[in-house]
Amino acid sequence: MSTEPSSVNPETLESTKKQIRGLIQEIAQLSKRDVPPEQYFKDVLPKVVSALAAVGGAAWIYDDQRRPQLIYQINLSRGLVDPNGEEGVRHLRLIDSMFKGAEAQLLAPQSGGAEEGSAGNPTNQLLVIAPIQVENKVEGVIEIFQRPNSAPNSQRGYLRFLEQMCGLATDWFKTRKLADFNDRQSLWSKIEQFSRAVHENLDLRQTAYTIANEGRRLIGCDRVSVVLRRGSWKVEAVSGQDVFDARSSQVQLLGKLASRVIETGEPFWFNGHTEDLSPQLETAVHNYVDESHTKTIAVIPLRRPEHATDNLKREDEELERQFQGEILGALVVEQIEDSSQQEEFSKGVELISEHSSRALANAIDYNSIPLTPVWRLLGRSKVLVTARNLPKTVLVIAAVAAVIAALFLIPAPFKVSGAATLTPVVQRDVFVNVEGEVIEVPVDHGDHVAQGQLVARLRNTELERQYKQLIGDREKTASTLQALEFRKRRPETMRNAADATQLTIDLGQARQKYDNLNDQVLLLEEKMKRLEVLSPIEGEVVTWDVRDNLMQRPVQPGQVMMTVIDPKQEWILEIRMPEKRIQHIQYALEHQPDSEQLEVTYIMASDPGRQLTGHVTEIQRLAQPDQAEGQIVKLKVAIDKQDIQHLRAGATATAKVHCGTAPLGYTWFHELFEFVESRVLF
Template sequence: MNSPEEFVLAAERRLNSDPQTADLTTALLSEVMEEFDCGHVTLLQRHRSTEVLEHLGACAPVSELPDVSPGNVHWQSRKTKTISLAAAALTDDQQLLLHAEFEDRVPDEHLLSALVEILADIRRRCLLSQVMTDAGIHQRESFAIQLFSSLDFSDTVHTIATDGAVVTGATRVTVARRIGQEWIVQATTGVTETNDRSDAVRKIRELIARQESQQSPSAAEPNALVAPLHRSGDWSETDWAIVFEFAAPPTSAQRTTASVTTQFATTAVRNCSSYAERTILGQVSRRMRSIGRRRMLLAASASVLVVLSMLIPADFSIEVQGVLVPADRRFVFAPEDGIVSQLPVTDGMEVEIDAPLCMLENSELETQHERLVGDLAGAEARLAAIAAIRGDPLASPQQSGMLSAEEAELNQKADSLRKQLSIVNQRISALSLKAESAGRIYGLRLQQTLFRRPVQRGQFLFETADPEKGWQLELQASELDIRHILEAESAQDSLRCRFTLRTSPEKIRHATIRSISQSTEISPNGTLETTLIADADSDEFKEQRSGAGVLGSVYCGRRAIGYVWMRKVIEFIQRRTWL
């Protein structure tokens, strides 16, 4: 064998065929020893001291070895033997040394340097593998310590979701609990509070339900592992499940780590359940033993009050909030890109119909207009010249035919230019904005924000409204409360609303709900809300500022007084437990 590749191939064959060969390093040293009939071959690691890693053959002293720089070979002759010491860089401050004794055949220096470099690479891979193994063990130990440090369900499931992803290498770990007939996500990696309506949560719930019905791994999701949190792995024995999601199909090592993590999670959830049951039962038992006659009387009185609260009716209203605006309002938008050249209106100014509101300048439209006018004038002048030439009796028939073709082409071009000019004139005319109806201007700091400033097409400028034609309320109802308003709308002839202005909370006013939006929108706060439009009964808002804040309540009939008082608590329990 004359090349490093041949030695590596021979070492791999020896490793696969000889069960006594421990690793590739031993196999490669054995090939070197047999190929060159060495007295001994020793592999050493030098840092601050020299350590023997592998030794084959007769014993040889390894102390007081000379310093050899990486990539070089030190030779020493002793009678009939030749001793070599080859060095390779293992790390920044460590070397790997190959100490060998040759009798007859001595290898080439380049071959020996290449072999020691290969051995150094194998050694680096072994060290890296050991570091990775130690890191994984440390991660699992830290995960177990953190997991079993709390008996609170919330802390435990969030530890499983967060630290479990780190330990297993999963992109996301989810813990879900079966409540009724549905699986509810309790915690997931990287999310503080889960949204049950999100596509990701629905996908996870469907994946768990499908896995539970199959009772075996699903081939439809090759990148996910789903398991019940129970020692037996039986879905009917537990109400908890765990889902591991990976970027690619999990490897054997990831499956093993996920299985260990599932066992830890199973024990932690069972500990939390046992603690919760023991704590609740203990508290109830102690309280029952400590209640005397007087406390029993108080408990009975409280029970009577609870029953009465379920029987006595009371007015039921849903809180809403919004703004007070004129009923007849129009929004003014920029018809084209441009610069506001004229702005004769100010905030609060009264305007009549067709009164000028603002004027825009658009240099591109003006340039296009001038070009079209010039092109059209040129085409018409050429048509006039052709008409004059065709009237000349000396013109030849061939010349007349050419003029006729040019005239037809120019007529077609002139028609196209006139149409383009008409469109440009309409766009220029639209730059002058006029009031569509009489009213008042509403806009904040118009002169400072708009005059001599560029605007874009479709940009909101300001609004006009007529406060003399009535006012209306634009109210927002929470998605959690809109069902009560819809039920009241179907049961009543009209929905009444009580409201107060934020600027004058001492006075209660009344309005009638005119319409309810058919869609739900996301508010600036990120919550889902439905818009209600109400006509205000009072005409005292003529001087009121448009957009004044409103707090109100919509009357939704009568319900049990206990439900009216505790509605939010009851609905919270329904959403979290019963549904």
């Protein structure tokens, strides 16, 4: 060992040590984070290379198949990872030997075994390599390419430093594994909860809803649906919806898509690409995606588990083999907003498919037993027919029978209700006739206006420009016309026949042009008059903040500027009656005397304590859509405006139309009867 004093500046040496300690501290902090391997080694390896002032380096870990995988590298030659090249073979065998338990080592440039293709260092740099061990198993390898001209003590220092860094990486692997174990424990808990929930009930519909709701919670997707055979394949349950419209276009298209997938018998995954699909399936996918805007769809046929038929006795073994694997339904999983986590999404779908198949098979087998509802009811009611409870049971049955008889036999007034609005008979909207900018609004909310009174003034700079141009052209044409007439009156002009003829032609053209320009000016003046908006009737302005809403704002033809009503005239109540209730009103009209009108009782929202009356005068013949009620039919009701203390256009009310009498049960539950008729019996 040399005993010569070091030529390195002590201050520089101390600064370098301080930087290295800082890098070690940073690597230690990074090793405590739960980050993916790519991110961890991307952050750590550059710091190790920097601390050693090395040429480059590489980090290797096991992939899912327990094979060495290059996870990050700095200045690593491509030849060192080429499995077909001589350098690559030697280098990759060295990495493989490290994963098999070789210890940390220093490899001189171009060193290795004498045999062809043996493990070694095929580079011209000093190779410092060390394993990352977790519980006596090698999980990764870090190699550093260093300059070869360093002293032996320095090289051994490189190796000790790299071993220390691999020790820190071991801490990261442990943190990663612990987080992975926690995630798996959480996942298995969710799977256990899902399995317990779907097997809790043997009711087929309830099982389908449990699969949809609990499956959505387990997968973390946007929507899960269950499709079962109801004659044809139909959507039975949708997550998050206790009741859904089975006749809606989206539900119908989803049922068609599931039917196409079930016909193939194979799981179907869609994430925006439809290559290699049959035309029928491609059409079904596009139709549903256009309606639902789904980014990712998985349709998984749910088959009967094979062991579910082991105990079935069949004479024909071939028939039994065909029955095994029968498709019971389909699981439809959708991701509407984000489809980036495709791998986790796929794993979640696979996890719930098997449990869902078994739960549906059990529910279908149970519900296929003849008279299952009757046996279930008898099992629950056995205690009611014991000797001690029999008198009470008889009394209860008699009471229930009396109530049912009363519901069918006792007549009661039958009324149908709807939301209503108070409206004056004379009411007009003030429309814009000409495009322009509002420069004056002399009226405001609550002002009284006369018919033909100015309520707004507009300005259209383009019309003004055209008007000035036409006036100028007309004046210019008039001057030309005067000059031609003056020439015509001169005798010397008329002596020459050719000049006289040309003058006559020019004079005729000038007169025609003047007349055309004059007509255009008159039309433009008429149009400019419409910039002054007038009230169509005498009445009161009821539009709120009309001046603030219109001033200095552009308006277009057909736009409503304000509404004017005549409060002195009659007022009516306009009922928005749902279309499903209009049949009762029509029936009442057909079965009452011609001289009588249907009575209406109503209460105003502003005065709910007073019940007022009116009568129907007109029924709309065209149904129209309404956001709140769906399809509606409007009814006009004549009222006495003196009954209402404060008349206010647009005031709301609740109105009931009297439709005669009906059995008490139908009066109370007619909407339930109609629901059963339209949704169950139809």
